[in-house]
Structure formats: C-alpha cells, structure tokens
Amino acid sequence: MTIGAAAANTFPSLERALKHHFGYDQFRLGQRQVIEEVLKNRDVLVVMPTGGGKSLCYQLPALLKIGLTVVVSPLIALMQDQVDSLRDNGIAATFLNSTLKLEEVRSREAALRAGRIKLLYVAPERLVSPGFLQLLRDLSQTLGIAAFAIDEAHCVSEWGHDFRPEYRQLSTVRRTFPQVPILALTATATERVRQDILQQLWLNDPLLHVSSFNRHNLFYEVRPKQRQSYLELLKQVRETDGAGIIYCLSRKRVDELAARLQQDGIATLPYHAGLSDVDRAENQRRFIRDDVRLMVATLAFGMGINKPDVRFVIHYDIPRNLESYYQESGRSGRDGEPAHCTLFYSYADVATVEYLIGQKPDEQEQRIARQQLRQMIDYAESTVCRRRIQLGYFGEILPEPCGHCDNCLSPPPIEDWTIEAQKFLSCVARCRERFGAGHIIDVLRGAKKQRLLELKHNELSTYGIGKDRSVDEWRLLSRSLLHQGLLEETTDGYPVLKLNAGSWQVLRKQISVQIAIPERLQQVVEVTPPEDSLEVVQLLERLRSLRKRLADEQAVPPYVVFAESALRQMAQQRPQTPDAFARISGVGSRKLEQYGQVFTEEIRRFCQENDLPEDSASTSSFAPATRKRQSLGDTHLQTLALHHEGLSVPDIIERRQLRYSTVISHFERLLLNGHEVDLDRLVSPERQSAIRAAIAAVDSPSATAIRNHLGLIYDYPEIRLVLASLTQSGKEAATQSH
Template sequence: MPQLSSLESALKHYFGYDSFRPGQQHIVEQALQNRDLLVVMPTGGGKSLCFQLPALLKKGLTVVVSPLIALMQDQVQALQDNGIGATFINSSLSGYQVRSREQAILSGKVKLLYIAPERLLSEKFLPLLNLIHHQIGISAFAIDEAHCVSEWGHDFRPEYRQLKQLRQRFSGVPTIALTATATDRVRQDIIQQLGLIQPSIHLASFNRQNLFYEVQPKQKQSYQQLLQLIRQQSGSGIIYCLSRRRVDEIAFKLKNDGIPALPYHAGLSDRDRTDHQTRFIRDDVQVMVATIAFGMGINKPDVRFVIHYDLPRNLESYYQESGRAGRDGESAKCTLFLNYGDIKTIEYLISQKPDPQEQRIAKQQLRQVIDYAEGTDCRRTIQLAYFGERFTGGCNNCDNCCYPKPTQDWTIEAMKFLSCVARCKERFGMSYIIDVLRGAKNQKILQNGHQNLSTYGIGKDRSVDDWRMLGRSLLHQGLLAQTSDGYSVLKLNAFSWEVMRRQRSVFVAMTATTPASTTESQDTSAVAEIELLFQRLRNLRKQLADEQSVPPYVIFADSTLKLMATQQPKTLTEFAQLSGVGSHKLARYGAEFLAEIQAYCQESPVQKEVSNTLPTETERLTLQLHQQGLSIEEIAQQRNLRRTTIVRHLADLLEKNQPVDLNCLVPLPHQEKIRQALQILGDKPLSQIRDYLGGEYLYDEIRLVRSVWRRE
C-alpha cells in the first residue's frame, strides 16, 4: 500500500476525487477510530465510500453485509476497476470459485468481502470467519441496507435480526450500519438489534439538489407527451407505471418509435428480468419501463431522467423511485404525470386491502401524493417536510420555483384557519375545519356544538378550493402538522402559534403563469463542440466496457467525461487532475482517453480554441457572483453547488484570463510560496505540490494559483 499523507490524498489515489462529499470525511475519521456508527444518507450521498475508504486504510478485512446479489456484484466490480482488492461470495459462484476466494482472503489479498447475511451466519462460514479474524484480522463489519433489520423499516428481512451474533462473537470489531431512509423509530431499532455501543449517528439531509422536479398534467395523447419528453432527454431513463400491462404496452411502442427500451416487472421470468437489468446497466438500451419491482438492486449512477407515467402510491415511494436519477451528482430530471383517472385505480387497489386501518393510512398517503402534485410550493419543501426536514423553499430546481406563480399575503386567512383548528381542540381533519369556517350546517358540526364557535362562518367569502389550497400550503410550509394514522388530524406546532400571534406572515402561490424563458445567451458553438466531444468519449467508454463486460460507469462517471470534454487535458499530468481519475484508472485508461481528446481537437482546431478560451455559461454565473463580492461558500450556497465545483469554475476562469480577483481568494504570502513551489516542481498533481508545501496550504489555494501560473 502506498504511503499517503492525508485522507484527501488517499481519496484521490483510490477513487480519483479531490474532496469529500458533505459529511463523508467526519464519518471516515470516526470509522478510523473504531467507533460504532449509524449512517443515514440518501441515495447518491456517497454512503459506500464511508466504509470503503477506512477499509483500505486499516489492517485486516472489512466484511460488508449486503442483501442483494446484483448490488454486491456491481460494487465489487467498481472497486476492482479502481485496483482495489474486493470480492464477493454468494450463490452465483461454483464451489471452486468460493474456495479460491476464501484462500485469497486468508492470504491477505482482499480488503473488502461482500456477503449476504444468511451465508455469513451459516454454520459452514462462521468457522472460516473465526480463522480470518485470528489470521489476518477483521477491521469492521459494514451492514448495508441496515433498515432491513427493523420490523418498522420499509423492507424488513428476518435474517438481518441474526446479525447481533456478530457483536457477541467479535466484541472488539466495530460495526458501521448504513441506510438511505430511516425514521427515528427505525434508527433506534437498528441500534438495539445490531448491539451498537454508543454509536455516533450521522443524519444527512434528504435534499437531492441535483434533481429537477416537475409535475405535468397528463394529456389525452399521453404516449405522445411521453415520447416527446424522452426525445428531449439524453442518457438513460426509467419510466414507472402502475400495471404490468401498461409497462409492456409502453415498452413496445417506444421500440417501434426507435427508442431502445425494455420492460421490467414481476410477470417476467427471473432470467428475463436479470437480462433486461444487465442490458440497461450496460447502456445497451436507453430506457427501462418498469413497475416498482425495479429499483432497489440497481447500482446505476448515471440515470438522467425518471418519469412516473402513473401516480405513485405514496410520497416515500416517489422519493425513492425518482431518487434513482442522478446518483452521480450530475443534473437529472424527475417528471410526474398527474391524471385524476389514476386516483380511481389506486383507490380501487386500496379498497382490496382487508385491514380497515391499512386502508385509512393508504388513502392518507394517496392524498399526500395528490397534494404534492397539485401543490404550488417549492417541490423540495413538500418532499422534505414529509421526512420531517424543514426547507424554506426557493430551490431554483423545480417547476414551482423556476416558473413561480404570483403570491398573495394570506396571513389573515391563515390566522382564521389555525384559530379554527385550535378552537376545535386539534381533533379534526381539513375538510371538517373548512366546513366550520364556511358555516356549513351538517349534522357533525351541530352535534359537536361548533356552530357556536367564534370561527364558525368567518370564511364564507372563500371557496372550499381556496381554503383547501391554504391548508395544503400551511402543511407544506411546516406551519401546521398532521397525524399519519390514516385520520389526518390537524395539529398545531410552534410556527402555527407564531402566525396566530402575527409574528410570521403567510404567502400563498395562487394561479399559474406562463413559464418564463430560462434560456440565456451563450456561445452555442462552444457548447456544441463540448457536447460532441462528450459523446465521442461516451462511445469510447462503452467500447472499453463491452470488452471487459462491465457497466460503462465503472470505467468513468459522466461527470468525469464532461470534465475531459470541457478541460481537454493535453498530458497525463493534466489528465490526473480531473475529478474521478485515481492512480489505477490513470494508468489503465489515461492514454486511450487522451488520444481520443487529441484526435478530436486536431479535427476541429477552431472550435477547440473557442471552447478553451471562452468561459462556459455556468462559469459566467459564478464569475458574476464573485464580482458581487460573494465568498466561495456563499456562491456555492446560492447556486446549490458543491464548494469544489465553484473552486473549479474560478480556477478555469483564471486560466482563461477572466477578471477573477485572486487576492480575495488566496492570501498573498501563500500565493508567493505556491508560485515558488511551482517554479521548482513544475506542473505536478495537487497532492505532490501540497506534500512539498506542507499541510497548512489548501488544495483550493494551490489549484487557483496554479491556474494563473499556467496562463502566464
């Protein structure tokens, strides 16, 4: 193992990334201290790296418990392509293959072993585990999909309950439990069932900033609407439908219209489902049309769009299914078709449930989906409120924020509404409160004596739809709560009382306006050239992937290919600086991708000069905010981008001789020392320059000064 001076250099060496995603570094540091950990991080947040990097830096073997064969095989494949010693043992292997892998583990050639809980705890495997622990050591147990241990989780698996034996047998080995979604009840159950000792709990935000959310009314010619939407997208996509028949029908029509598509549902044989899934993962087809049977085991990070052709049954399902887009952190689009005919279909399915309580809860969940689809607030505000996370809105990455409706001050109406909830003792749902406000004379109101309340009839001037819109907005904005027991009883919270005391105003979006054009002037020739090169690099990636029988994203992520297309590195040293290029991939693929870039540049020298000297549209937006005096952190927050992305923009702008004030970004003494190092070392990787300078110099500072040095 190479000597690595810091976690960041280890991250770059093994995985090719210059910096950690939010929360990752702290988790890795605590894992290296042998703490028990519970990590709740949404899909695409980078959970796997939280146990993979510590595994490479600690002595011994890390055992990863994974419930799905497809998922463990995909992760092992990606690790091996980074030159990392990883393997899996499952039922897909022959006896000889299993023995061979066990021997590789005992000889210390493997750092990560992926295995299902049933096999791990079998009478045959446990003695081998004891031998591994005695001979080479077990550095940690990583329990992936840890919600499966809890009967309160959405995917309970009884075999996960037996994992507590690991703590009893290997009391000194730390455990890392990881999951994408877990309520407080599930989190406590995970801690208890796995026997975690004073675990450090890490809860990441559920906000997936790179996903654009929109709702479209489902038109009469809904298939043509769908076809047009797909033709506007690039890259892979998933279309979710409620029924198998609809899945087969849409997949058949798409193929006839020249869109490579396959169906996926429980009615297909295991062999066909596996084949279709593999072809989708390897980019042999663009679109998978599926029921909800398709999803959990899919480790494909570059899905660029997810379309719900039919309404989902609840918001948690919608969050998980739409969240299969953009797991690589790149932009992706999530579209929901709203058709009131679908509501009748789902209501019929709900009515088939034998338990009345289950029916009530399912109906409430459907109402929440409809409220989301009809809602005029920021889509993220509505989604995150469902998971108990408060978001103030203005995400600028959903239809309601990008095409905002005019708002009106409804503070007085909100005070009336909330006051009515209070006077009704917080015991009723929205429809009842609206009836009281509008002075309805129904039997239930008269029985309760609520016709005598001061709020009775004070809302006659507003329609039922107006009051429902307000009530929905109060819930979405977190100014009102609601029980989740199927009865949807309205409850006041601290924000409700602030409204009633006139300490907080309430604004409600009203009627739709024509979407404003978001297209700004940009150098179309430069953008077109970058896109052409990007497609050529994708083709090369697909060719290499097919030769190795691996998914294309295992070789390089889309984000790395985009950096190659925009920065167009000329040497292996420059190529090594790209995010996503680690030491192993540099040696394995660097020369081929460099040759492709150089061949393209020789074919179009004029366009190359344009794309290399003019700032891109996203760089121009960063430059404008920088010139307004905003710091790197403030620009990143305002643009909903990572800090490292903004630093890269500024570095590229400096190299393109744009008016970036370096003195505001890097202290002068540091600039001078970094320049001296560059004069001595030359254009070396950031990690080498930082090692030469010492730990007090940041990678960001070195990157920015190096850009000016290169230009000069």
C-alpha cells in the same frame, strides 16, 4: 484494530489515499468526518442522499484498516456493480451469493482465508447463517474483521419504505462480534426510521451523520396527465441525452408503454415481476451497459440500480408515498450532473393506488398508506416549492425556495390569507386538536353532517365562519400551512392536525400567511441544462463510444470505466499527457495506468482532426463569430439529403435512429459550413426574430446568455441554430443595428 502501519506511512493524509485509490482530489461534504470516526472503530449511522458518496465511507477505511470489511447488500445486482467498480480501481473485493457455483464459493472462501480480499459483499440471509458465521469467526481469529457495513439500512425498520424482515436478524452480528464496529448506511430515513435502525442493530454510542436531503442537481416538475401526455413524454425522451427510467404502477402499463416507445424508435426495455428472472437480469444488464437508453419499469426495478449517469426519471403514474418518490426520482443524477424528474399526475391514478391499498390485509397498514398517499397528492397539487415539501418530509427545513422546480420557476400569484389562516387555526384549537383537515373544513363551512352535530361542533364559535371559501380553497390553505411549518399533523395513520409555535404566531398576528393561488396545475416548464460547445459535444460522444468498447471487452458497465462527469471533464479540457489526464477527477493511479494512454490518444486524434489546441480553457466560451468552419462527414450529408427531401427533424430522427441532439448538431455544422438549410423549417421566423433581438441585447452572444435573456420558453438547440446561421452569413452587424 488500528490503521495499518504501512498504510499510515504510505498515506500521510486521507486526501492522498482518496486520490490514489479512487482518483478524487477532495471529499464530499460529511465524508471525511464519517471516515475518521470509522477509523477510530466507532459505530456510525450515515443518512446521505443518493449520489452523496455513502459507499466511500466504508470502502476507503476498509483499505486503511487491518482485516476484512464485510458489506451487507440486499440485491445481487448491487453487489456485482460495487465489486466490478472496486476491482477496476485495483481493489481486492468479492461477493458471495446464490449466483455462484460451489467451486466458485470455495475458491473465494480460500481467497478470504489467505487474506487476499479486503471487502466482501454478502446478502443479509447469508451473513446470519450458522455456516457463514463460523467462517467469520475463523477469519476474526486469523486475519481480523475490520468492520460490518450495513447498506440500505432503512430495510431494518418496519417504518421504512422498503422493510425487509431478514434485516431484523442482523443484530446477531453485534451479539457474535461485540467489538467490531458497525456502519449503517441509507439514503432515506425519517427520524422515526433512524431511531429504529439504532435500536434494531444495537449500535453503541454511534455517530449519527445526517446529510442534507437536498439534491441540488435535480429539477422537479409535475405535469397534468392528459390524453396528449404520451407525446409530451416522447418529446422529453427524444430531447434529453443519456439514459432514463420511466416508472409505472402496473405490469400492463409497463408493457404497453415500452412497446409504444419501441415503435417510436426509442431503444427501450421493460422490467417487472411478471418477467422471468433471466429476462429481468438481462434487461437490467443491457440498460446498465448502455445497450439501451430507456427502462420502463414497475417498482421491482429498485435498489439494485447503481447506474450513475441516468439523466431523467419519469413517473408516468403517481407514486404511493413521498419517501418512495424521493428514492425513485433520486436514481437520476447520481453522478452530480444535471437531471430531470417529472411526475405525470391524474385523479384516475389516485383511484388505482387507493384500490391497491384496499387490498392490504392489515387495517393499520391501510390507514398509514392512505395518509402517505394523501401527502403525495398534496405534493402533486401544491403550488409551493417542490423541494421544500420533500425536505420537510424528512424533517429538514429549506429556508428559501429552491429556484429549481416548476413551482419556483413559474410561480402562481401570491395572496395574503392571514385572516383565513387565523380562522382555520382557531377552529383547530376549538376542536381541541383532535381532528383532521376534513372535519375542520366541515365546521368552518357550516356542514350539517351527523358526526359533527353529535359532537355539538355546530355550537362552536368557528362554525360556519368560512362559508365564503370553497372546500378546495380551505384544503389549499391547510396544505400550505403544513408545508410552511405553521401547522403539524400526526403520522400514525390518523392525520390529526396539531398547533405549533408558528400557529400561535399567526393567531397572535405576529406573522402573516401568504398563499400561492394555482390556475389549477401550472403550465409545463421546459428546462435544458447549460449547453456545451460543438467540439465538446462531439468529443464527448467519441469518448462515450470508447468507454463503451472498453467496458464491453471487460464485461462491466461503462460507468465502471469512467463516470459521465469524468468524460465531460476530458471533453472540456482535452488532456493529451499523463500529467494532464491524472488531473481529471476520478482518475486515480490504477485508472491512469489502465486507461490513460488509450483515452489521451483518442483525444489527440480528435484535436488533430479538428485543428484544436490541447487545452480548451481559452476557447470554451468563444463567441460564435470566431468559430472555424469544420469538415463534414458522411453522416452530416445524409441528414442534409433527408432535409432536402422535405423530412422534418422528428422524421429524420426516426429514419436515421439518431438522438435529437445529434441531428441538431448536424444542422449546426451544416449551417456553419454554408450549406443550404431551410432555417424556417427548424425554427419559426417569429422565434428567430426574438432570438436575434436577444443577441443584440446581450453583452456576450453565448447561448447561455441569450437564453437567460429570453427566458425558459426558448430552447438551446433553436438558439444554437440561429447563432450558426448568423455566424456563417456574417449578419451579426445587421443584427446589432436591428
């Protein structure tokens, strides 16, 4: 099958087709190469991280090729979201699944036979059923089948983190339609899983495209789980705009945490397998459509979450393995905007997971699960770059620390442990690379365990040479050697240490070994994304409200109308003409026709109310002293009244059911308009002094420059409040001379 002649004439370049159908000006890294191979009818395995643009790799070719593209998707909710998004872009797509009545199925099958559908989404069970295969044979003869796209392809492998037996049957597709190309797509797959996918799906001479697993926009941190951890969690939820997901191990923990958050005024819903199908579907629908901003869930809340604007994911309990953690935390920031991933870690949770592993009936499964849990513990306790550990798990080397995790931003002291590393690696060699870290440490420390004595390892030259170091110190070294690629470990459930080329370089004194020494678990690092101006924040809220209203009218999630990144670009650029609006990323021909007028009118009204120009480019980074006094609404005065009554910011948030950022913006506006606000109650005098000193020290008094000067222990809200106070009172000159 070839690209349709009409399509080829209409779209002389893939970029023009991309802009017309999806509103994007350019492809993401790797997309174009994959799409070109798909258009050549080549089998492809695409391993691309969440948010990397996998769906486009089959959606755009489906529009440019003759015939029907069949997409295999494991979850009903995922099908619905994909189809809603495609239809909103004017693309003929539908799904067939168990939620449809018989007459709906017949109607959609009639549309398929009439050639009115370009993309069809089905579950794997339906695809391999005899009746459906016959329908596809008929369509193949009359209209043609362009391709099969197997989404979440890691489900085909028993080595994947979410194996589903029904995926094993998909090789039937290749046997039945040997000439139709197959695209297999997944966000996470180790080398072993990739090879299993290729084999199980019978892919023929495929292109294997593996993108980097590095999600640059995600910040990773681990916090010790203590008695006060709930208050830390509540603070993070209140101070982070946007939607969030909190994962827990048990249904009981989900219900308890969701109820407590609801009591504290957070719009929250639970999700777990103990709820009815109806309740789960309704809770997920309300979360996806922004009726609530927080979901507390077990792992049952999984692959069906196609919500791009999740701003944070919190694991309140330790995940079972690194692959699951990467997948679950990766549900934040799918739109490419900054997002925060927090893991609360305690030994008590480790014991819970070990108990659950013990319930597995198969001993081999237990061994593999315990090894995976130990890798997760190593991640939580590690002092090296978090991202380096994650990428290393998938076989990707990160040459430099990421600079965007807690260990990178607050690194522990570094010590030279080359001699200790040589002792450790020498002991691995003396034990003939047949044992795990525990046994090696026992030999080094001169243990008298029966198994060690039976093996006569007490006679080795390395026996007892490491008595000067504790078990924890040797474990720290073992983890560090693995994470630095200076040692390897088998992954079959029996974690045996193996030497590699790097090991021998250490033993031959060709390279040194530097180890980060923890204080135990590092101090929590607060990270706040770069601040927007007040006008951008306010317009963004209005555009979100408009998007929500339009989405509700169409019974679709808000992100189907526009992604969060598109709204932010609108708020920053303030387009008021069709041409300007069309330049927004994500605005294609259909979106421009459908939404252009209503959004530009809303932006125009906002600009008129606030005496703002059309394009904010010249004013987006203005200094505080040039900012205009702006009119106040009743909502600002309500906040001021509560402040005068003596209520704190948390009290006002709870009383008015507002977000932290909204209340701070109220105080910023009140200060700029000269109202009496007790700044000392909002920002301590000591921190005010430090901020004023930073203002005097930086070249440009923007909040970003000030915070970079102060460091991460200062937040943008307190900086903005001090700036607003100085702007209103005209004290910049006094501050400069301070």
